[in-house]
Amino acid sequence: MTWIPEVASNLASKVDGVLLLITLLSLVFFILITIVLVYFAIKYRRKREDEETPYITGSEPLEIIWTVIPSILLIVLFIYGFVVFKDMRTPPEDSVEVTVQGKQWLWTFDYYNGKKTINELYVQQNRPVRLVMEAQDVLHSFFVPGFRVKQDLVPGRYTQLWFTPTKIGTFDIFCAEYCGTGHSAMLGKVVVLSPEAYEIWEKGVKAEEGAGVASLPPAELGEKIYKEKGCNACHSVDGSTLVGPSFKGIFGHSVELQDGSTVDVDENYVKQSIFEPQAQVVKGFAPVMPSFKGILSDEDVTALVAYIKTLK
Amino acid sequence: MANHTIAHDVYVPFLEKKGILSWILSTDHKRIGIMYLISISFFFLVAGVFALLLRYELLTPTSDFVQPHTYNVFFTLHGSIMVFFFIVPGLAASFGNFLIPLMIGAPDVAFPKLNLGSYWIYLLGTVIVLIALAKPADTGWTFYTPYSATTNTDVVMITLGVFVLGFSSILTGLNFIVTIHKMRAPGMTWHRLPLFIWASYATAVLQLLATPVVGITLLLLIMERTLGVGFFDPAKGGDPILFQNFFWFYSHPAVYIMIIPAMGVISEIIPVFARKPIFGYKAIAYSSLGIAFISFLVWAHHMFTSGISDTAATIFSFLTFLVAIPTAIKVFNWTATLYKGSIHLHSAMLYALAFVFLFTIGGLTGLFLGALASDIHLHDTYFVVAHMHYVMIGGTVMGFFGALHFWFPKWFGKMFNETVAKIAWLFIFIGFNVTFFPQFFLGVQGMPRRYATYPAEFESLMSLSTYGSWILGFGIFIMTINLIAGLINGEKAPQNPYGSLSLEWQVPSPPPLENFEEIPHVTDWTYGYGKKK
Ligand code: HEM
Ligand SMILES: [Cu+2]
Numbered sequence: 139m140t141w142i143p144e145v146a147s148n149l150a151s152k153v154d155g156v157l158l159l160i161t162l163l164s165l166v167f168f169i170l171i172t173i174v175l176v177y178f179a180i181k182y183r184r185k186r187e188d189e190e191t192p193y194i195t196g197s198e199p200l201e202i203i204w205t206v207i208p209s210i211l212l213i214v215l216f217i218y219g220f221v222v223f224k225d226m227r228t229p230p231e232d233s234v235e236v237t238v239q240g241k242q243w244l245w246t247f248d249y250y251n252g253k254k255t256i257n258e259l260y261v262q263q264n265r266p267v268r269l270v271m272e273a274q275d276v277l278h279s280f281f282v283p284g285f286r287v288k289q290d291l292v293p294g295r296y297t298q299l300w301f302t303p304t305k306i307g308t309f310d311i312f313c314a315e316y317c318g319t320g321h322s323a324m325l326g327k328v329v330v331l332s333p334e335a336y337e338i339w340e341k342g343v344k345a346e347e348g349a350g351v352a353s354l355p356p357a358e359l360g361e362k363i364y365k366e367k368g369c370n371a372c373h374s375v376d377g378s379t380l381v382g383p384s385f386k387g388i389f390g391h392s393v394e395l396q397d398g399s400t401v402d403v404d405e406n407y408v409k410q411s412i413f414e415p416q417a418q419v420v421k422g423f424a425p426v427m428p429s430f431k432g433i434l435s436d437e438d439v440t441a442l443v444a445y446i447k448t449l450k
Numbered sequence: 451m452a453n454h455t456i457a458h459d460v461y462v463p464f465l466e467k468k469g470i471l472s473w474i475l476s477t478d479h480k481r482i483g484i485m486y487l488i489s490i491s492f493f494f495l496v497a498g499v500f501a502l503l504l505r506y507e508l509l510t511p512t513s514d515f516v517q518p519h520t521y522n523v524f525f526t527l528h529g530s531i532m533v534f535f536f537i538v539p540g541l542a543a544s545f546g547n548f549l550i551p552l553m554i555g556a557p558d559v560a561f562p563k564l565n566l567g568s569y570w571i572y573l574l575g576t577v578i579v580l581i582a583l584a585k586p587a588d589t590g591w592t593f594y595t596p597y598s599a600t601t602n603t604d605v606v607m608i609t610l611g612v613f614v615l616g617f618s619s620i621l622t623g624l625n626f627i628v629t630i631h632k633m634r635a636p637g638m639t640w641h642r643l644p645l646f647i648w649a650s651y652a653t654a655v656l657q658l659l660a661t662p663v664v665g666i667t668l669l670l671l672i673m674e675r676t677l678g679v680g681f682f683d684p685a686k687g688g689d690p691i692l693f694q695n696f697f698w699f700y701s702h703p704a705v706y707i708m709i710i711p712a713m714g715v716i717s718e719i720i721p722v723f724a725r726k727p728i729f730g731y732k733a734i735a736y737s738s739l740g741i742a743f744i745s746f747l748v749w750a751h752h753m754f755t756s757g758i759s760d761t762a763a764t765i766f767s768f769l770t771f772l773v774a775i776p777t778a779i780k781v782f783n784w785t786a787t788l789y790k791g792s793i794h795l796h797s798a799m800l801y802a803l804a805f806v807f808l809f810t811i812g813g814l815t816g817l818f819l820g821a822l823a824s825d826i827h828l829h830d831t832y833f834v835v836a837h838m839h840y841v842m843i844g845g846t847v848m849g850f851f852g853a854l855h856f857w858f859p860k861w862f863g864k865m866f867n868e869t870v871a872k873i874a875w876l877f878i879f880i881g882f883n884v885t886f887f888p889q890f891f892l893g894v895q896g897m898p899r900r901y902a903t904y905p906a907e908f909e910s911l912m913s914l915s916t917y918g919s920w921i922l923g924f925g926i927f928i929m930t931i932n933l934i935a936g937l938i939n940g941e942k943a944p945q946n947p948y949g950s951l952s953l954e955w956q957v958p959s960p961p962p963l964e965n966f967e968e969i970p971h972v973t974d975w976t977y978g979y980g981k982k983k
Contacts, residue, residue, distance in 0.1 A: 283896025294684025
C-alpha cells in the first residue's frame with residue numbers, strides 16, 4: 139500500500155509539502171493530547187468513594203500559552219497553504235491550452251490544433267498545460283490525484299486549471315463533484331507522452347473536422363461517433379474485452395444476459411442499450427454504462443448500428 | 451405558606467399521567483424533550499440502516515448489491531435524514547428541552563405552547579419527507595444545482611420537508627433564548643450558568659439567525675423546479691455557485707448547531723465524574739459564542755474548488771483557521787479538568803473521553819481542509835467523509851450517547867446495566883475507528899466520495915471500512931437494547947447517583963411536574979467540586 143499517489147506533476151510535490159507539515163503538527167498535538175488524556179484517566183482513577191479533590195478552576199498563564207502557540211502555528215499553516223495555492227492558480231504564459239467539456243458522464247478534450255479526444259487527455263512531459271473547462275449540464279469536477287489538482291466545471295462559466303506533468307505514463311481522472319447516476323463511471327485518463335511520442339500523436343491521426351459530419355455515409359459517421367462520444371473507452375472493435383463487450387461480430391447474433399435469458403442483437407437492442415443501458419446487461423459485465431439519452435440523437439444511433447454491422 | 455407543605459408530601463413525577471393524549475398535548479418541556487428524543491433516535495436508526503446498506507454496497511468495487519442510482523438515493527437519504535432529522539434538531543431539541551428549565555431553576559420554558567407547536571412542526575416536516583420517499587431524491591443532502599433542478603426524482607417534497615423543519619428549529623431557538631434570558635432562578639447569574647446552558651444559548655442564536663437562509667434557499671430551488679424561475683440554472687440566467695453560497699451560509703453554522711450542544715454535554719459530564727470544577731469556565735463559555743459568531747464567516751471553505759475567486763478563497767481559508775482556536779482551547783480545558791481529579795469511568799464518562807479523543811482527530815483533520823493547497827487535493831474525497839464523520843459521530847453522536855447514559859436515571863427514574871453499557875461503548879469505539887480511519891488514507895490516495903463503484907486499487911481499505919461498520923452497528927444495537935431494557939425493568943434510580951452539584955440533580959428522579967417545589971435560590975456556580983465548605 140502506498141500512502142499517497144505517485145508524484146506526477148510539478149504541483150504534486152508542493153502540495154505534498156503542505157500535507158506533510160500539517161500531518162506532523164497534527165501528530166504532535168494528537169499524541170500529546172492522547173497521552174495526557176490517557177495518563178490522567180489512569181493516574182487519577184477514583185480509588186475510594188470519599189476521595190478529596192483540589193479546587194482548581196483555571197490558570198491564566200496556561201490558557202494564554204495554549205491560545206497563543208496554536209494561533210501562531212495556525213497562521214503558519216494558513217500562509218504555507220496560501221503560497222502553494224497561489225502557484226496552483228497561476229499558469230505559466232507558455233502553457234499549452236486544452237478546452238475541457240464535462241457532461242454526464244464523460245470528458246471531451248479539444249486541442250489547439252483542432253484535435254478532439256474523449257476521456258483521454260494527451261499531454262507532453264514537462265510542458266505546462268492549461269485546461270479551460272466548462273460543464274454542459276450539471277457540475278462536475280476534474281480531479282487527477284497524481285497531479286494533486288482539482289477544479290469544478292460549472293455550466294455557464296469557464297474555470298481553469300494547470301499543471302506540468304513530470305512523469306510519462308497514464309494517470310486517473312476522476313469526477314469529484316457528484317453529477318448523477320453515472321458519477322462514479324465518469325472516469326478518464328491523462329496520457330503523458332515523451333516529447334517524441336507527443337509529436338507523433340500531434341501529427342499522426344488526421345484532425346477531426348467537427349461540423350459537416352452529417353454528410354458522411356452512415357457507417358463512417360457511426361465510426362466517428364463511436365470514437366468521439368467515448369464508446370471506444372469501453373467497447374473494442376477488435377474482439378478484445380474492455381469494460382463492456384466488444385462490438386466485433388455481435389450484430390445478428392444472440393447474447394446471454396445477466397438474468398440468464400438471451401437476446402438477439404438487432405437494431406432495437408442496440409438502441410435500447412445506448413439509451414437504457416441498465417435494462418439488459420450482458421452476462422459478465424458490470425452495469426456501469428451511462429445512458430446516452432440526450433447526448434446521441436436517433437440519427438446517431440442509426441449511424442452507429444450501420445457501423446456495428448460492418449464489424450464482422 | 452400552606453401549599454408548600456402539601457407539595458412536600460405529594461410528589462407527582464412528570465411521567466405519572468399515562469395515555470397518548472397526555473403526551474401529544476403536553477406542554478411540559480420534559481415530555482416534549484422525550485418526544486423529540488424518541489423521534490430523533492428513530493431517525494438515527496433509520497439513517498443508520500441506510501449507512502450499513504451503503505457500506506455493504508462498497509464492500510466490492512462493482513455494483514453487485516444495488517445499482518448506482520439506488521446507491522445515490524441511499525446516500526441522499528442517509529445524509530439528509532442524519533443531518534436534518536437527527537443531528538440538527540438532535541441534542542438541542544431533546545436534551546435542550548429537558549434540561550434548560552431544570553438547570554436554570556425554572557418551572558418550564560418561556561413559551562410552553564410554542565414549544566409543543568415546534569414539535570408538531572417537526573413532525574409535519576418528517577411526514578412530508580416520508581411522502582417524498584415514493585420517488586426519493588438522488589441529489590445528496592446538499593441539493594446542489596443544477597443537478598437538483600433537473601433530476602427527475604422528487605426533490606421538491608424533500609426540500610419542502612426540510613423547509614418546514616426549519617421553522618421548528620427557529621422557534622425552538624427563539625424559545626430557548628427567551629427562557630435563558632428571562633427565567634433564570636434568583637442568583638443564577640450568567641457566570642454561574644452550567645456550560646450546557648451557554649452551549650444551548652449559542653446554538654439557539656445560530657438556529658435563529660442561520661436557518662432562515664436555508665429556508666429561503668430551498669424555497670428558491672422549489673420555485674425554480676416548479677415555476678421555472680431561473681435563480682440557479684445558468685440556462686435560465688441563474689448562477690449555480692449562488693446556490694452553494696446560500697447553502698453553506700446556513701450549513702456551515704449548522705455544523706456548529708450540531709456540535710456545540712455536544713460540547714456543552716461534555717462540559718457537564720467531565721467535571722461530575724472527575725469531581726473537579728471545569729477548567730477555564732469562562733474560556734469555554736465565551737468560546738461557544740465566539741465559535742457561533744465566526745462560523746458565519748467561513749462558509750466558502752466548502753467551495754475552494756468551485757470556481758469562486760482566489761481572493762475569496764484566501765480570505766475564507768484565513769477565517770477558517772480562526773475558528774480552530776476556540777475549538778482547540780476547549781479540548782485543552784477538558785483535558786486539564788481531569789488533572790488531580792477523582793475519576794470514575796462510568797459509561798457516560800467513557801463517551802465523554804471518546805468525544806475528546808475522536809473530536810481531536812476530527813478537528814485536526816479539519817486543518818488539512820482549511821489550508822488551501824491541501825484542500826484542493828482532498829476536497830470531495832473520502833478524506834472529507836472521514837473528517838465529517840469524526841466530527842459528527844466522534845463528536846456529536848458521542849456527546850449524544852454520553853448524554854443518554856448520563857441523564858437516563860434523571861429522565862426516567864431507572865438505571866440501565868452499566869457493564870453492558872461499557873461493552874457496547876467498546877464496540878462502538880473500535881467499530882467507529884475501523885470504519886472511518888481508513889477513509890483518511892483513501893482520501894489522500896484520491897478516492898472520490900459519492901461513488902457507487904470504485905477502482906479496484908481501493909478495495910482493501912474500502913472493505914476494511916465496511917467490516918468496521920458492522921462492528922459499529924453491532925455496538926449501537928447492544929446499546930439500544932440495553933437502554934430499552936433499563937427503561938422497562940431497570941432498578942429504581944436515586945435522586946443524584948453521581949453526586950452532581952447542578953440543579954437538575956437536586957430534584958427527585960424522574961422530576962416532578964413543575965420541576966421545583968419552590969424556585970431555588972442559587973448561591974454558587976455549578977462547578978464547586980472540591981471546594982472546602
Ligand atoms: C452508523 C455509522 C455510519 C456509517 C457507516 C456511515 C457511512 C456513510 C457513507 C458510506 C456515506 C457515503 C459517502 C460518500 O459516498 O460520500 C456517508 C455519507 C454521509 N454521512 Fe454517514 N455514516 C454513518 C453515520 C453518520 C452519522 C451519525 C451522520 C450524521 C449525523 C452521518 C452523516 C453523513 C452525511 C452528511 C453524509 C453525506 C451524504 C452525502 O454525501 O450526500 N453519517 N455516510
Ligand atoms: Cu461528473
